[in-house]
Amino acid sequence: MKGNPIWEVFIRSKNGLEHRHVGSLHAEDAKMAMENARDVYTRRQEGVSIWVVESKHITASNPSESGEMFDPAKDKAYRHPTFYDLPDELEHI
Amino acid sequence: MKNIKDQEAAFQARIDAGEKIEPKDWMPEKYRKTHIRQISQHAHSEIVGMLPEGNWITRTPTLRRKVGLLAKVQDEAGHGLYLYSAAETLGISRDELFHQLHTGKAKYSSIFNYPTMTWADIGAIGWLVDGAAIINQVMLTRTSFGPYARAMVRICKEESFHQRQGYEIMLTLCQGTPEQKAMAQDALNRWWWPSLMMFGPRDEESPNTEQSVKWKIKRKTNDELRQQFIDITVPQAEVLGITIPDPDLKWNEERQHYDFGEINWDEFWQVVEGNGPCNKERLQARNDAWNNGAWVRNAARAHAEKRAEQKKVAEAI
Amino acid sequence: MENKNKSLIDYLLILGDNSLILGHRLSELCGHGPSLETDIALTNISLDLFGQVRSYFQYAAELTGGDSTEDTIAMKRMDREYRHTWLVEQPNKDFAYVIGRQFLFDAFHLPLLEQLVNSKDEMIAAVAAKSIKESRYHLRFSSSWMERLGDGTQESHQRMQSAINDLYPFTYEFFEETETEKLIFEAGIGADLKVIESTYRQTVKDVFAKANLEIPTAPARKTDGKKGIHSEQLGFILAELQFMQRAYPNMTW
Ligand SMILES: [Fe+2]
Ligand SMILES: [Fe+2]
Ligand SMILES: [Fe+2]
Numbered sequence: 001m002k003g004n005p006i007w008e009v010f011i012r013s014k015n016g017l018e019h020r021h022v023g024s025l026h027a028e029d030a031k032m033a034m035e036n037a038r039d040v041y042t043r044r045q046e047g048v049s050i051w052v053v054e055s056k057h058i059t060a061s062n063p064s065e066s067g068e069m070f071d072p073a074k075d076k077a078y079r080h081p082t083f084y085d086l087p088d089e090l091e092h093i
Numbered sequence: 094m095k096n097i098k099d100q101e102a103a104f105q106a107r108i109d110a111g112e113k114i115e116p117k118d119w120m121p122e123k124y125r126k127t128h129i130r131q132i133s134q135h136a137h138s139e140i141v142g143m144l145p146e147g148n149w150i151t152r153t154p155t156l157r158r159k160v161g162l163l164a165k166v167q168d169e170a171g172h173g174l175y176l177y178s179a180a181e182t183l184g185i186s187r188d189e190l191f192h193q194l195h196t197g198k199a200k201y202s203s204i205f206n207y208p209t210m211t212w213a214d215i216g217a218i219g220w221l222v223d224g225a226a227i228i229n230q231v232m233l234t235r236t237s238f239g240p241y242a243r244a245m246v247r248i249c250k251e252e253s254f255h256q257r258q259g260y261e262i263m264l265t266l267c268q269g270t271p272e273q274k275a276m277a278q279d280a281l282n283r284w285w286w287p288s289l290m291m292f293g294p295r296d297e298e299s300p301n302t303e304q305s306v307k308w309k310i311k312r313k314t315n316d317e318l319r320q321q322f323i324d325i326t327v328p329q330a331e332v333l334g335i336t337i338p339d340p341d342l343k344w345n346e347e348r349q350h351y352d353f354g355e356i357n358w359d360e361f362w363q364v365v366e367g368n369g370p371c372n373k374e375r376l377q378a379r380n381d382a383w384n385n386g387a388w389v390r391n392a393a394r395a396h397a398e399k400r401a402e403q404k405k406v407a408e409a410i
Numbered sequence: 411m412e413n414k415n416k417s418l419i420d421y422l423l424i425l426g427d428n429s430l431i432l433g434h435r436l437s438e439l440c441g442h443g444p445s446l447e448t449d450i451a452l453t454n455i456s457l458d459l460f461g462q463v464r465s466y467f468q469y470a471a472e473l474t475g476g477d478s479t480e481d482t483i484a485m486k487r488m489d490r491e492y493r494h495t496w497l498v499e500q501p502n503k504d505f506a507y508v509i510g511r512q513f514l515f516d517a518f519h520l521p522l523l524e525q526l527v528n529s530k531d532e533m534i535a536a537v538a539a540k541s542i543k544e545s546r547y548h549l550r551f552s553s554s555w556m557e558r559l560g561d562g563t564q565e566s567h568q569r570m571q572s573a574i575n576d577l578y579p580f581t582y583e584f585f586e587e588t589e590t591e592k593l594i595f596e597a598g599i600g601a602d603l604k605v606i607e608s609t610y611r612q613t614v615k616d617v618f619a620k621a622n623l624e625i626p627t628a629p630a631r632k633t634d635g636k637k638g639i640h641s642e643q644l645g646f647i648l649a650e651l652q653f654m655q656r657a658y659p660n661m662t663w
Contacts, residue, residue: 003188004394006181023247024178025447026187028397032558035551039451040171044251063118143441150437154654154663155481156467159437160460166440167453174446212654212663262663269661378442386444388569389505392562399561 006055007033009040011047019051027052108308113239116182124308127301128238129183131310133190136176137201139169141194141375145209146218154212161258162215168255172248179240195380197367204287206369213266213273213280219259220329221281221288225322227252229292232318237309260329267333274335281330282338289353290361292319323351418531419470420493420590421600423483424636425534426466427494430484432515433459434647435502444505451551455512458544465537485655489644495635497580499643506559506566506573513552513617514577518584520545521609525601534599553617560621567622574618575626582630584610588637 004026010019022041027033033052041047061069077083086093101121107114114120143166150166153159177187193199204222209215230252233245266277293299293315305311313321323342330337341354363369436456443449467480474483498515502508523545526538559570585607587595594600618625633639654663 003186004390006178023175023244024181025174026445027447028393028558029400031554032393032397035451035554036447038547039454040174040447043167043171043450043454060117063115140441140446147441150440151434151650152653154485154658154661156460156464156484158663160457160464163437163440163453163457163460167450167457170441170446170449170453174450177446265663269663272658273661382442382444385442385504386448388563388565389444389448389559392566393558394562395566396558396562 004028007037007052008055008058009033009037010051010053011037011041012049013047015048019049022046024055030054105307108237112237113242114237115239123304125183127304127308127310128241129180129185132176132180132183132238132241132244133185133193134200134202136173136180136190137194137199138205139173139176141201141205141379142222143169143173144375144378145205145207145371146215148209149212149215152212153215158262165219165255165258168251171251172244175244175247176241179238179244182240191379191383195376195383197376200365202291203361203364203369204291206364206372206375207283207287208371210283211276211280213263213276214284216259216262216266216277217280217284219255219257220263221259221284221326222291223252223255223259224326225288225291227256228318228322228325232312233310235309235312241310263333263335267335277333278335281335285338286356286360287364289319289323289356290364292316292322294358294361320350323353327351415473417590417593417597418599419473421594422466422470422473422534423491423493424588424590426463426470426483427492428498428515428519429459429462429466431492431494431644431647432498432511433457433463434651435498435500435511436508439502439508452508455548455551458541458548462537462541462544465533465540469533469537481655485652489640489648490638492640492644492648493636493638494640495580495583496631496633496641497577497583499635499641499647500577500580501643503573504569506569507577509552509555509559510570510573510577512548513556514574514581514614516545516549516552517610517613517617518581518606520549521606521613522601525606529600530598549613553620556617556621556623560618560623570621571623574623575628578626579628579631580633581610583633583635586636591636 005028006024007027008024009022011022012019025033025036025040027036030052033054034050037050037052042050100119104114104119104121104124114124146162146169147166150159150162153162177190180190181187190199194201209218227249230245230249234242234249236242236245263277263280266273296302296314296316299315302311302314306314327337327342339354341352343352344350345352364372367373433456436452436459440449440453440456443452463484464480467483470483471478471480497511500507500511520542523538523542526534527542529535529538556570559566561567585603587603591600591603595602614625633641
């Protein structure tokens, strides 16, 4: 028995904000996924825009590679404004 | 390469530190299995729970009650869906989980094996059953498995009107005619004890509690939660002016809790074993929905495949 | 004035009862749908329809005066006083019937509302303006399922075609103008059923073609729902719909 595909649902809660992942559902095709997403995930005015994408099309990073993926960014404090020492009385900078 | 013991210790340390576990993270096999079982039981409870209340949708006394109840029962379908989705991240399909439910292999909350006879039962369920569920669910919003915790956050948001809906029904009945108030009292009489059973067996009979607490699928024991529920609910019954059907119920000044009478654990286990008043009907209804829907699901599949094929051909030309 | 109110109330019942009875039929399915997603979707439609019912009946109650409320109108009329068409009370025989019934109603409902938004009666215009978006979505939903089932498997095609064969002959009733509808249309409040009918047949043609379904050629069923003559189904629907109001009269819920 082959189940029908899983889709991931992303919703923009209002204009100006990004789409956020809100959950998943099952649907046979994109049209059905869109309609299901509307019916399941926007019953309380949660959104103004929906994206659906079949889960299998998402490539996810592997947690076992988290070290090489994300740790190298840790010691790059110079990318952040507080790295640079400026006198306190200085304004608008 | 770390050995399994170290891995498990590191895993537990992450949970202890308040980190969430996500589906692709390494996890002990027992963690995966326990979560599949617990999340799917929870999901089954949501959708089987639609049946006793759904039974009254066509008979609500007013249109206002009708839209409230419809929206509430619909929410429970959504809760089932969110939870099945959370379980699916652990590598099991919704179809498989349905199969476990339909064949009677999986359990669901035994409260839903009791009949809804009168309109007041709808009030009592919203008040007591959703009330008891919320206590559990609020605790689970902080559980260690990310998808489960997120589903619970969404569910708790939606649940907030369920209990109020039920309590308002009870309040209206209790402020109504003597006949209505008697209906409310009768519903409380029938739903009180099964509601207390929702928190599960006594602590000394629930061997998995320690492990569950470690994984944060439990933060309090069954007995603690039950006590919390009773302490919250007794004053609510007083506002309604109806009597909780327990002659031993009494405030204990020393404990700062209500003492209460002995739960009929034999009844509890009977219902869990499948011998409750409506177990058969509930399972039959779920099986019927599934079986009658088979040709629909097949059609949707066939149609999607046809359209995909047509698209391919069109693109090739 | 008296007379105008009477026709207006009558018209509100014709509008509201279709939504009431169809909403009721859909509400029977809550918890029994072929998948969780469709279960939720059908309940959304049911809730939209009951929302419309409440608006129409609250208005009708106001016009009626006395003890009349949305609930006495919904639940305390006698069988012969309901004004919906036969199509909407047809039972949920299978999912093909549910979808077929829904599509055949939506295809009528949307162009009806498109006219009612311009009604001279502000209340009706306002309800139509709100309902039109709901109805547009309902039609989109039911049309896409017509396609899926009509052009799915052999079994689904057969079921869909046979549901349509049974249901289509009821659709002619929408367009048989009653005295009330005529009066209300002439007063600038109602809708031109002839215009709606041509839109209707076109929608049906388009969707049936995509769904690989044949338009049934069976003649119209001789039904008079809008005049209060109903099928044997209605008594059972009312037995549930009215149960509480009849068994426990004059109470607050
Ligand atoms: Fe629940
Ligand atoms: Fe729930
Ligand atoms: Fe609930």
